[in-house]
Amino acid sequence: MEKKKILMITMAFFPENSPRSFRATELAKEFGKQGHSVNIITERREYDYSEFEKKNNCTVRSELRLQKYRSDIFMKKRNVFVKIKDRFLYQFFLYPELEISKRITDVLKGNKGKYDIVISIAKPYSVHIGCAIALRKNRELARSWVADCGDPFTLCKSDVYSFPFYIKWLEKWMFRRTDFISVPVEAAINGYYKEFHRKIRVIPQGFNFNAVKLYKGKINNSCPTFCYAGALYSKTRNPAKLMQYLEDIRDEFRFIVYTDTPGLLEPYKDTFGEKLIVKKPVPREELLFELSKMNFLLNIDNVYKEQVPSKLIDYMMTGRPILNIEPEKPDYSNIDRFLKGDYSGKYSLGKMDDYDISTITKKFLSLVD
Structure with missing residues (x-):
């Protein structure tokens, strides 16, 4: 080359x-x-x-x-x-x-x-x-x-x-x-x-998959445990309807959120109790390891389809099933299935090779006259 x-x-x-x-x-x-x-x-x-x-x-x-x-x-x-x-x-x-x-x-x-x-x-x-x-x-x-x-x-x-x-x-x-x-x-x-x-x-966003350290043990959480990592916005990624639905579920689960915009979750902290755990953002390497220990991962889709969060690639790298929801029209039946361990409705981004950093650099270099 x-x-x-x-x-x-x-x-x-x-x-x-x-x-x-x-x-x-x-x-x-x-x-x-x-x-x-x-x-x-x-x-x-x-x-x-x-x-x-x-x-x-x-x-x-x-x-x-x-x-x-x-x-x-x-x-x-x-x-x-x-x-x-x-x-x-x-x-x-x-x-x-x-x-x-x-x-x-x-x-x-x-x-x-x-x-x-x-x-x-x-x-x-x-x-x-x-x-x-x-x-x-x-x-x-x-x-x-x-x-x-x-x-x-x-x-x-x-x-x-x-x-x-x-x-x-x-x-x-x-x-x-x-x-x-x-x-x-x-x-x-x-x-x-x-x-x-x-x-x-x-x-696409590119990553060096070889540099990622993931949890390799058996997923053995005491109850369905899932995670969302990223910002929350009132107009584009609002968790309100999801939280209102989860609020009525009596079965045990644990929802972990890594975010620097926790304000939209404040109204639910008292009613959720230990079911909702809000944490501050951590370095990406540490976050990926923690995500790989979850039963599944949650993505709140953007209202505007021109904007797709790069976190989805991070999610895919962990190997955990992804539950993708529309903030205004959540698929409640799919949420129920995920909480019961049925991941047949998981979100797919395609082949991981498409996001390998060596593939991405080739795409950029192909643009040289």
């Missing part, structure tokens, strides 16, 4: 615990393992990457953090006036995220090396905007530019923001300059303007 010169630009990266971080980190590790020249530009963190670079054959430039990025706009406890101000600044001016775009163009301005491929990873979309500006000024920077996207931008149906026309124009301006747009699932294509559909390539 011809060795490539690769530049990745991403705010989310190891050791951050998020799906976008997993995406970027797994790609960087596998590219390095294959012997390519891998450079990563990421958010400035108080973290020494020297051991990571040595182990994974890559170079990490941790220098994108800005003083105003992750400011009080991301804090949960703010007064109403600050919330209104922050919402206005982001919705109409993409502030403070656009500062990242400026920083990226500054960093790339002095970069004289030509890359075979540049992979920019959102969110935030200001990463793509910064790349678009840099490549407009210097098209020789890369033979191919791939804008990797998780959730859609201005057409995102779950977003609380309704962006004005000039932000939508900015998205179109940005994507006209990309060579390719990568999305994790086929359904996500509808989250982008039709004029760009010809540029879109479906490249």
